[in-house]
Amino acid sequence: MSLNVYRKVADDLKAGQNVQAEAFQDVTIYFSDIVGFTTLAGESTPMEIVEMLNLLYSQFDNIIQNFNVYKVETIGDAYMTVCGVPEPNPDHAPVMADMSLALLDSVIHFVIPHRPHNQLRIRIGLNSGPVVAGVVGNTMPRYCLF
Numbered sequence: 001m002s003l004n005v006y007r008k009v010a011d012d013l014k015a016g017q018n019v020q021a022e023a024f025q026d027v028t029i030y031f032s033d034i035v036g037f038t039t040l041a042g043e044s045t046p047m048e049i050v051e052m053l054n055l056l057y058s059q060f061d062n063i064i065q066n067f068n069v070y071k072v073e074t075i076g077d078a079y080m081t082v083c084g085v086p087e088p089n090p091d092h093a094p095v096m097a098d099m100s101l102a103l104l105d106s107v108i109h110f111v112i113p114h115r116p117h118n119q120l121r122i123r124i125g126l127n128s129g130p131v132v133a134g135v136v137g138n139t140m141p142r143y144c145l146f
Helices: 003-014 037-042 046-064 092-108
Strands: 022-034 070-075 078-083 122-136 142-145
Touching: 022 037, 022 092, 046 070, 046 078, 046 092, 070 142, 078 092, 092 122
Parallel strands: none
Antiparallel strands: 022 078, 022 122, 070 078, 122 142
8 A cells, every 4th residue: 555545544543434335346365374374373483483474474574665555454374365355456466476485485495483493374366356444443453365
């Protein structure tokens, strides 16, 4: 999301105004998670998992800056981005495919700090089509896609 759009959403929320949901017809969403994460987490300390996810997602965050995408959220081992929201991009699908390959390549070279001999693997899903984007919640409002 462009910084100006994000600022407008944040300013509207601070002012107590409702942020209107918007429909976007042509977008691509990326979603990934770590293969075997539950087992890895069960065999690791919480500190080791936090360190690993921080390194991995910092790496991902640096990579996606090279693409016209918006990071929607991370929840545990799940990472989600979108292309085509809020600025239309007719190349949303190829952009996301290229970004996916770049992230996958980075995972191939990623070293798990507390298990340097284990290879991290991720599952990636892409879907293109229409979405509705809007802010959900009052206590911790979030910009969500549906």
